Amino acid sequence: xxxxxxxxxxxxxxxxxxxxxxPALLPASFHALHKALPIGMLLVWGAVQSGGKLRLWVSLAMxxxxxxxxxLALPFANHFLFGLGAFLLAQLTYVKxxxxxxxxxxRKPKLLxxxxxxxxxxxxxxxxxxxxxxxxxxxxVYVLVIACMAILSVWLLPTGxxxxxxxxxxxxxxxxxxxxxxxxxxxxxxxxIMLSYYLAQLALVTGIIRLYRQSAG
Numbered sequence: 001x002x003x004x005x006x007x008x009x010x011x012x013x014x015x016x017x018x019x020x021x022x023p024a025l026l027p028a029s030f031h032a033l034h035k036a037l038p039i040g041m042l043l044v045w046g047a048v049q050s051g052g053k054l055r056l057w058v059s060l061a062m063x064x065x066x067x068x069x070x071x072l073a074l075p076f077a078n079h080f081l082f083g084l085g086a087f088l089l090a091q092l093t094y095v096k097x098x099x100x101x102x103x104x105x106x107r108k109p110k111l112l113x114x115x116x117x118x119x120x121x122x123x124x125x126x127x128x129x130x131x132x133x134x135x136x137x138x139x140x141v142y143v144l145v146i147a148c149m150a151i152l153s154v155w156l157l158p159t160g161x162x163x164x165x166x167x168x169x170x171x172x173x174x175x176x177x178x179x180x181x182x183x184x185x186x187x188x189x190x191x192x193i194m195l196s197y198y199l200a201q202l203a204l205v206t207g208i209i210r211l212y213r214q215s216a217g
Contacts, residue, residue, distance in 0.1 A: 064090035166203030
């Protein structure tokens with residue numbers, strides 16, 4: 001890791017920690033921007049460290065994620081549905097990125113992990129299914145897409161270990177959001193959701209940059 005990379009990581013940790021520990025640090029009008037700041041930093045870092053078409057796709061994944069962060073943080077009608085739509089675009093972008101690096105070797109652990117994600121996402125969906133018909137469709141589509149993203153991350157192993165970790169953390173974060181919103185709120189939900197989400201995005205972007213450099217080398 002270069003000196004610049006270390007300093008960037010320190011600044012990123014500071015930005016993420018400031019929101020995790022003091023989400024109300026800034027005035028209410030800046031709350032959404034504070035929440036999205038760590039993802040904005042990942043957008044810049046991913047664009048600088050990658051190249052070619054991958055730079056565009058990484059930037060789009062972060063941009064859609066930032067839009068989702070802002071939309072979920074703003075109090076307006078159907079903000080959850082719009083935020084979910086933005087994150088759906090982010091997950092589709094990750095699917096596009098991962099598909100270019102998939103390791104096609106068949107291995108039993110990969111098949112088991114694939115089956116595990118399918119069973120888990122199906123069970124989660126049946127548990128958290130919203131009553132509202134529009135939300136029911138939107139959540140179902142989102143769970144399907146994030147399952148595809150997570151499964152593809154497994155097929156990036158062994159070189160894409162960080163990506164697989166990031167995908168698992170993303171699934172965990174979104175699972176907690178769904179449980180907290182559609183089943184029952186639980187103590188510490190906000191902190192756990194955002195901590196796993198920030199770590200997921202960091203692992204995903206860092207893992208993608210590593211794969212890019214390996215393929216370019």
